[in-house]
Amino acid sequence: SYFPSLPGVAVWQFTSMHAVGGLDGNVDLLGVTDNGYSKQPAQATTVPSTPSQGSVSSDTDYAQNGVFIPSVTLNIRTGDDTSYASIGTYAPGESLMYDHIYIHNGYVWARYLSYSGRYHYICLGVMGGESYGSRSSSYSAPSHTYYTVRSGDSFWSIANKYGVNMYTLASNNSKSINSLIYPGESLYIK
Template sequence: MNKHNLKAPILTAGAIFMAFLMVNVTSQAARMDMVDVSNNNGYMSTAEYVSMRNEFGVKAVTVKISEGTTFKDPYVASNIANVQAAGLYINGYHFAHYATKAQAIAEADFAGRTAKAAGLPIGAVLATDVESQEANNQSKAANDRNNAAFMKEIRKFGYRADIYTSGSWANSKMTIKGKTGWIASYPYNPVGKNWYSSNHAWQWSSTAKFRISYGGFDVSQLNDNYYTADQKSKVKPTDKAAVKQQNKTANKGKVTNKAKNAVVNQTYAQQGIFYPNTTLNVRSGDGTGFSKVATYYIGESVQYNQVIIKSDYVWARYLRSNGYYGYIALGVNGGTSYGKRVVGVSHMYYTVKSGDSWWTIAQRNGLSMTTLASQNGKTIYTTIYPDQRLVVW
């Protein structure tokens, strides 16, 4: 979820060391029972969710539905469909901005309608994610009133309700009763810990790695069956040996590619912007064996339209100013990221500066002059002026 908004002093786990997954959690590592995803994770394929289930023992996925009263997660429908296709339990969450009871009801109505339209099944959990500045400015009594109003309204849509928040906000900024709640708190090393065992779930990391998925993920240990439809889970990993090994090595930055019947190569469409944190070569194809055609440096950005996952690297494809595609490595597959990826951007604008031309702006943004002009309703012969704003994405 939006961990940067949490005001609680949650420890960031740069490297969370995991032990073998066993039933006795008091002496072993926390389990990867549930994963939550949002537009920040980009498009997630069925194959990725199957890998989470088969190789890591994930039982449930909770997807972002909405935020406030206007934002609908652009991947909510595909996430719900692909999670269900992978045979996992599905739930949703809404990022709350409400400060009054009326606003809480309005946000619940928006979240409920959005969830229904996206295909979230009746009976799933639709939690309110309470970690915003608006909530931080409220009294405990006000937050309790607002959360109760949200959850009451959500139940009218046929969904079960819950509250997600940080460990230091629980029973400080708001009341979280026993046998309710989904609490986030990140120890440096989760081995030998079983925090918040009286609540439905404990989110213990925001940096978990999965073998064929890019980037870090939020993972939680489930303490009861609330997030698996109040049933004993019927989801069973098909490769128990892989689950044991992957859970041992996943968060040490060592991810094996030896799981039985594992999928390695994937390609999917995704529009986004990538900000490198190191100097990166642009290749003419999706591999280090292809020729170098350009270079991107720290402080620059590239707008891409496709992601390719190989056994060694994750690549982004983008359209260069010469009309040919370029390929830049987003990071090591299952390992180090080479920068920040922002997805779900509908438009990006550029303000014309003195000395700019259609050619310089197009080249800077990986477009052809014709494409740049046409998406702004103009031609390359139209004069542009300083302070004029152009759509470059």
């Protein structure tokens, strides 16, 4: 009858035109239970290993730009720790442009500014141990970026993820924004 974690909310309406009105288009319903949000929503693959006590270093941060390409599915978090909410995932092979590196509790985290204007974080690996992908510390734009369509994707969601215009995205793939796209289909981003 209503969202248990949002008192008094009985109706929810989605609009794809939220950006035009200056509204926040991100609604996180992961982890909603009868008691509100759980600390760890059961969602994607979690970080594969934990740092040993010997590898835990003091917390530090670096203003560093670069590109990270995960080799495993990684959670996108709202903060630089596994205790923060997981709000999505990056799949192996996708690229992420980051603007800051944090070392927190023995993990290496990258911060990036999402299309919604909020900072999100992804774990790059264990300090002095396992890396969850590859990164370059100085950004140079890749010559071509492709995206493999997943179930639930639309031109709008893919365009927003990569910061491109959805009409340009559709046109670059010889389609219109009303064309159907299918899971497994590869789209040229830029």
